[in-house]
Amino acid sequence: MQPTNRSSRILLPVKLWFVYLSLFAALGLEYIPTGRTPGLPDWVALVLAFWCVREPLRIGMGVGFVFGLLVDVGLGAAMGQHALAYVVLAYLANTLARRVLWFPSWQQALHVLPLLLLAQLLMMAVRLLAGGEFPGWSYFLSSFSSALLWAPLSFLLLLPQYQPVERDDNRPI
């Protein structure tokens, strides 16, 4: 797999432990108690969408479901709220996987933004139906800040795969 399908650079295969490590790191970031500050990115959704696009054969709805439940437990949200959103997000990201990688990264972010918004919309629909209160439109800012982070995050998460097969101490990366 390559950074984008147009570029000629060939990456190392991904290591599955790194995928799960990055997901757990995102979970840790998600748990940082920030109160109700609007516009903070949904780290788990972002990293999950990234790996669903990159590795559609390995990462999909099952992983989304499990991490959704973990987010629900940690944030004290309704059980299944994030799980539902992440399952749908993972499905759609898998669907996009073969198309998105032909685009440069800012256009990839534009592809992912509607998915993130849809995930948030699903969560809001579920909670409003259950009698929760409307959190205000600033709730949806979170998707936009997540989409902004797409490009730097994809660089960061692909770093381990940029390494050459043979170790060369003179090579910068």
Added chain:
Amino acid sequence: MSFVGHQPPPIFKRGLAPLARLFMFVALCLVLLVADLRFRYLEVVRNGLSVITYPLQMAASTPADVVRNAARYFGTLIDVQLENAELRRHQLDVGERLLRFDHLERENAELRGLLEMSQRIAVRSVAADILYNAPDPFARKVILDRGAQQGVEPGLAVVDAQGVIGQVTRVHPIQSEVTLLTDRRQSIPVSVVRNGVRGVLYGTGRGSLEMRHVLADVDIQPGDQLVTSGLDGVYVPGLPVAKVLSVNREADAFARIDCEPLAAIERSVQVLVVGRAAYPPPPPASEPEGRR
């Protein structure tokens, strides 16, 4: 195993189609949601999963702790002196009232003994700090720094210096989650101080409270003080809760009563978790099982 839009030839082993798996997962999530929001069956699952999430949560809360402690450390001396003076004044005021209160409590116990009434219920309390707002944006909840290890239990009332702010709804080992009175799904049984009229106070989700199920001809006026009635067997009776702002009797058979909480519900920092030392005897057995 196949992924979306990718049809392998049938000689390979294929899993369930992606769309079918999507519907399976969505159905499972909906079942979970209903079981949790409607019936509250999933507290066991939650506790089980929190074994995984708890260490991560503890690690993640460190930066917030550092920021909070730094703010406290760098607070200026003048602020502290002002606060100290204020607290001393308050202490004098409260101390004088406490002296009288001790006397009255003794007298009350003696009188109750003479009249052969049951003693007032004993109260136990735990002091706690509010750490932060719970991150769930659809509910009004806060997290306390005291939990099951310090004797906090689900259902206890949480009060600040002015009145009730909410109820403990979930308890972790060293933290607990409090649903504020202003949450839309929270309610509290109250009575009017002036004449003992009873009612139930509901949160509106907009920062105010509303007293429902009170007939339009009942004697309630703007300015009336509302305290917990204690009829639910959960709250300690007599805790101040709210003040009546306006009463509208035209709307319906029931009056529409808007109230304003007395406590600084969304702003208080130090709180007290208050509960009964012993639970009251169960209601008579004539009611069917499982209903209150």
